[in-house]
Amino acid sequence: MTRVGIGYDVHPFQEGRPLILGGVEIPHTHGLQGHSDADVLCHAIADAVLGALGLPDIGYYFPPSDASIEGICSLRILERCAALAAEKGYTIENVDSSLVAEAPRVMKHAPLMKEKISAALGIQPDQVGVKATTNERMGFVGREEGIAAMAVACLVK
Numbered sequence: 001m002t003r004v005g006i007g008y009d010v011h012p013f014q015e016g017r018p019l020i021l022g023g024v025e026i027p028h029t030h031g032l033q034g035h036s037d038a039d040v041l042c043h044a045i046a047d048a049v050l051g052a053l054g055l056p057d058i059g060y061y062f063p064p065s066d067a068s069i070e071g072i073c074s075l076r077i078l079e080r081c082a083a084l085a086a087e088k089g090y091t092i093e094n095v096d097s098s099l100v101a102e103a104p105r106v107m108k109h110a111p112l113m114k115e116k117i118s119a120a121l122g123i124q125p126d127q128v129g130v131k132a133t134t135n136e137r138m139g140f141v142g143r144e145e146g147i148a149a150m151a152v153a154c155l156v157k
């Protein structure tokens with residue numbers, strides 16, 4: 001059986017925090033705000049995997065009200081999602097994703113992001129897609145107020 005899932009996330013910029021995308025710290029003037037490390041890309045991928053499994057979303061497994069996960073590395077969240085997939089007898093065929101960010105430019109970091117994401121999911125880097133686009137200066141992304149990410153996942157049993 002083949003199943004697909006979709007995920008979307010957005011986080012506002014915040015000064016004084018590191019910018020973490022796909023498990024990689026990216027040099028920038030601002031990081032992203034969140035209870036976790038605010039890795040918007042990993043969060044979108046996590047929801048895509050959970051959606052493919054027909055499970056509740058990331059906030060069910062990692063509630064923002066849980067003080068023990070403050071600052072959690074979102075690669076750990078992906079590891080949990082991969083474990084949930086394995087428990088249900090699924091393997092992850094591939095994930096694909098797009099970051100929507102006016103700044104910074106991120107594609108030069110994509111190979112390392114693919115390594116980190118794939119390792120957390122227990123798959124190979126070529127099973128992970130990471131792409132990026134600006135929002136052509138329109139809307140909250142265009143005003144550099146935050147970063148959005150979307151992802152799909154394909155799982156097979």
Ligand SMILES: Nc1ccn([C@@H]2O[C@H](COP(=O)(O)O)[C@@H](O)[C@H]2O)c(=O)n1
Pocket residue numbers: 100101102103104105106107108132133134135136
């Ligand atoms: N944050 C971003 C946004 C885009 N890129 C790369 O630039 C290319 C052109 O972007 P447009 O929005 O003008 O289409 C895009 O295909 C990416 O390769 C990036 O690295 N980081």
Ligand SMILES: C[C@@]1(CO)OP(=O)(O)OP(=O)(O)OC[C@H]1O
Pocket residue numbers: 009010033034035036037038039043058059060062063064065069077
């Ligand atoms: C993992 C969590 C935990 O608080 O991370 P946040 O940084 O709050 O990010 P968000 O994408 O708003 O919601 C997911 C949360 O469950």
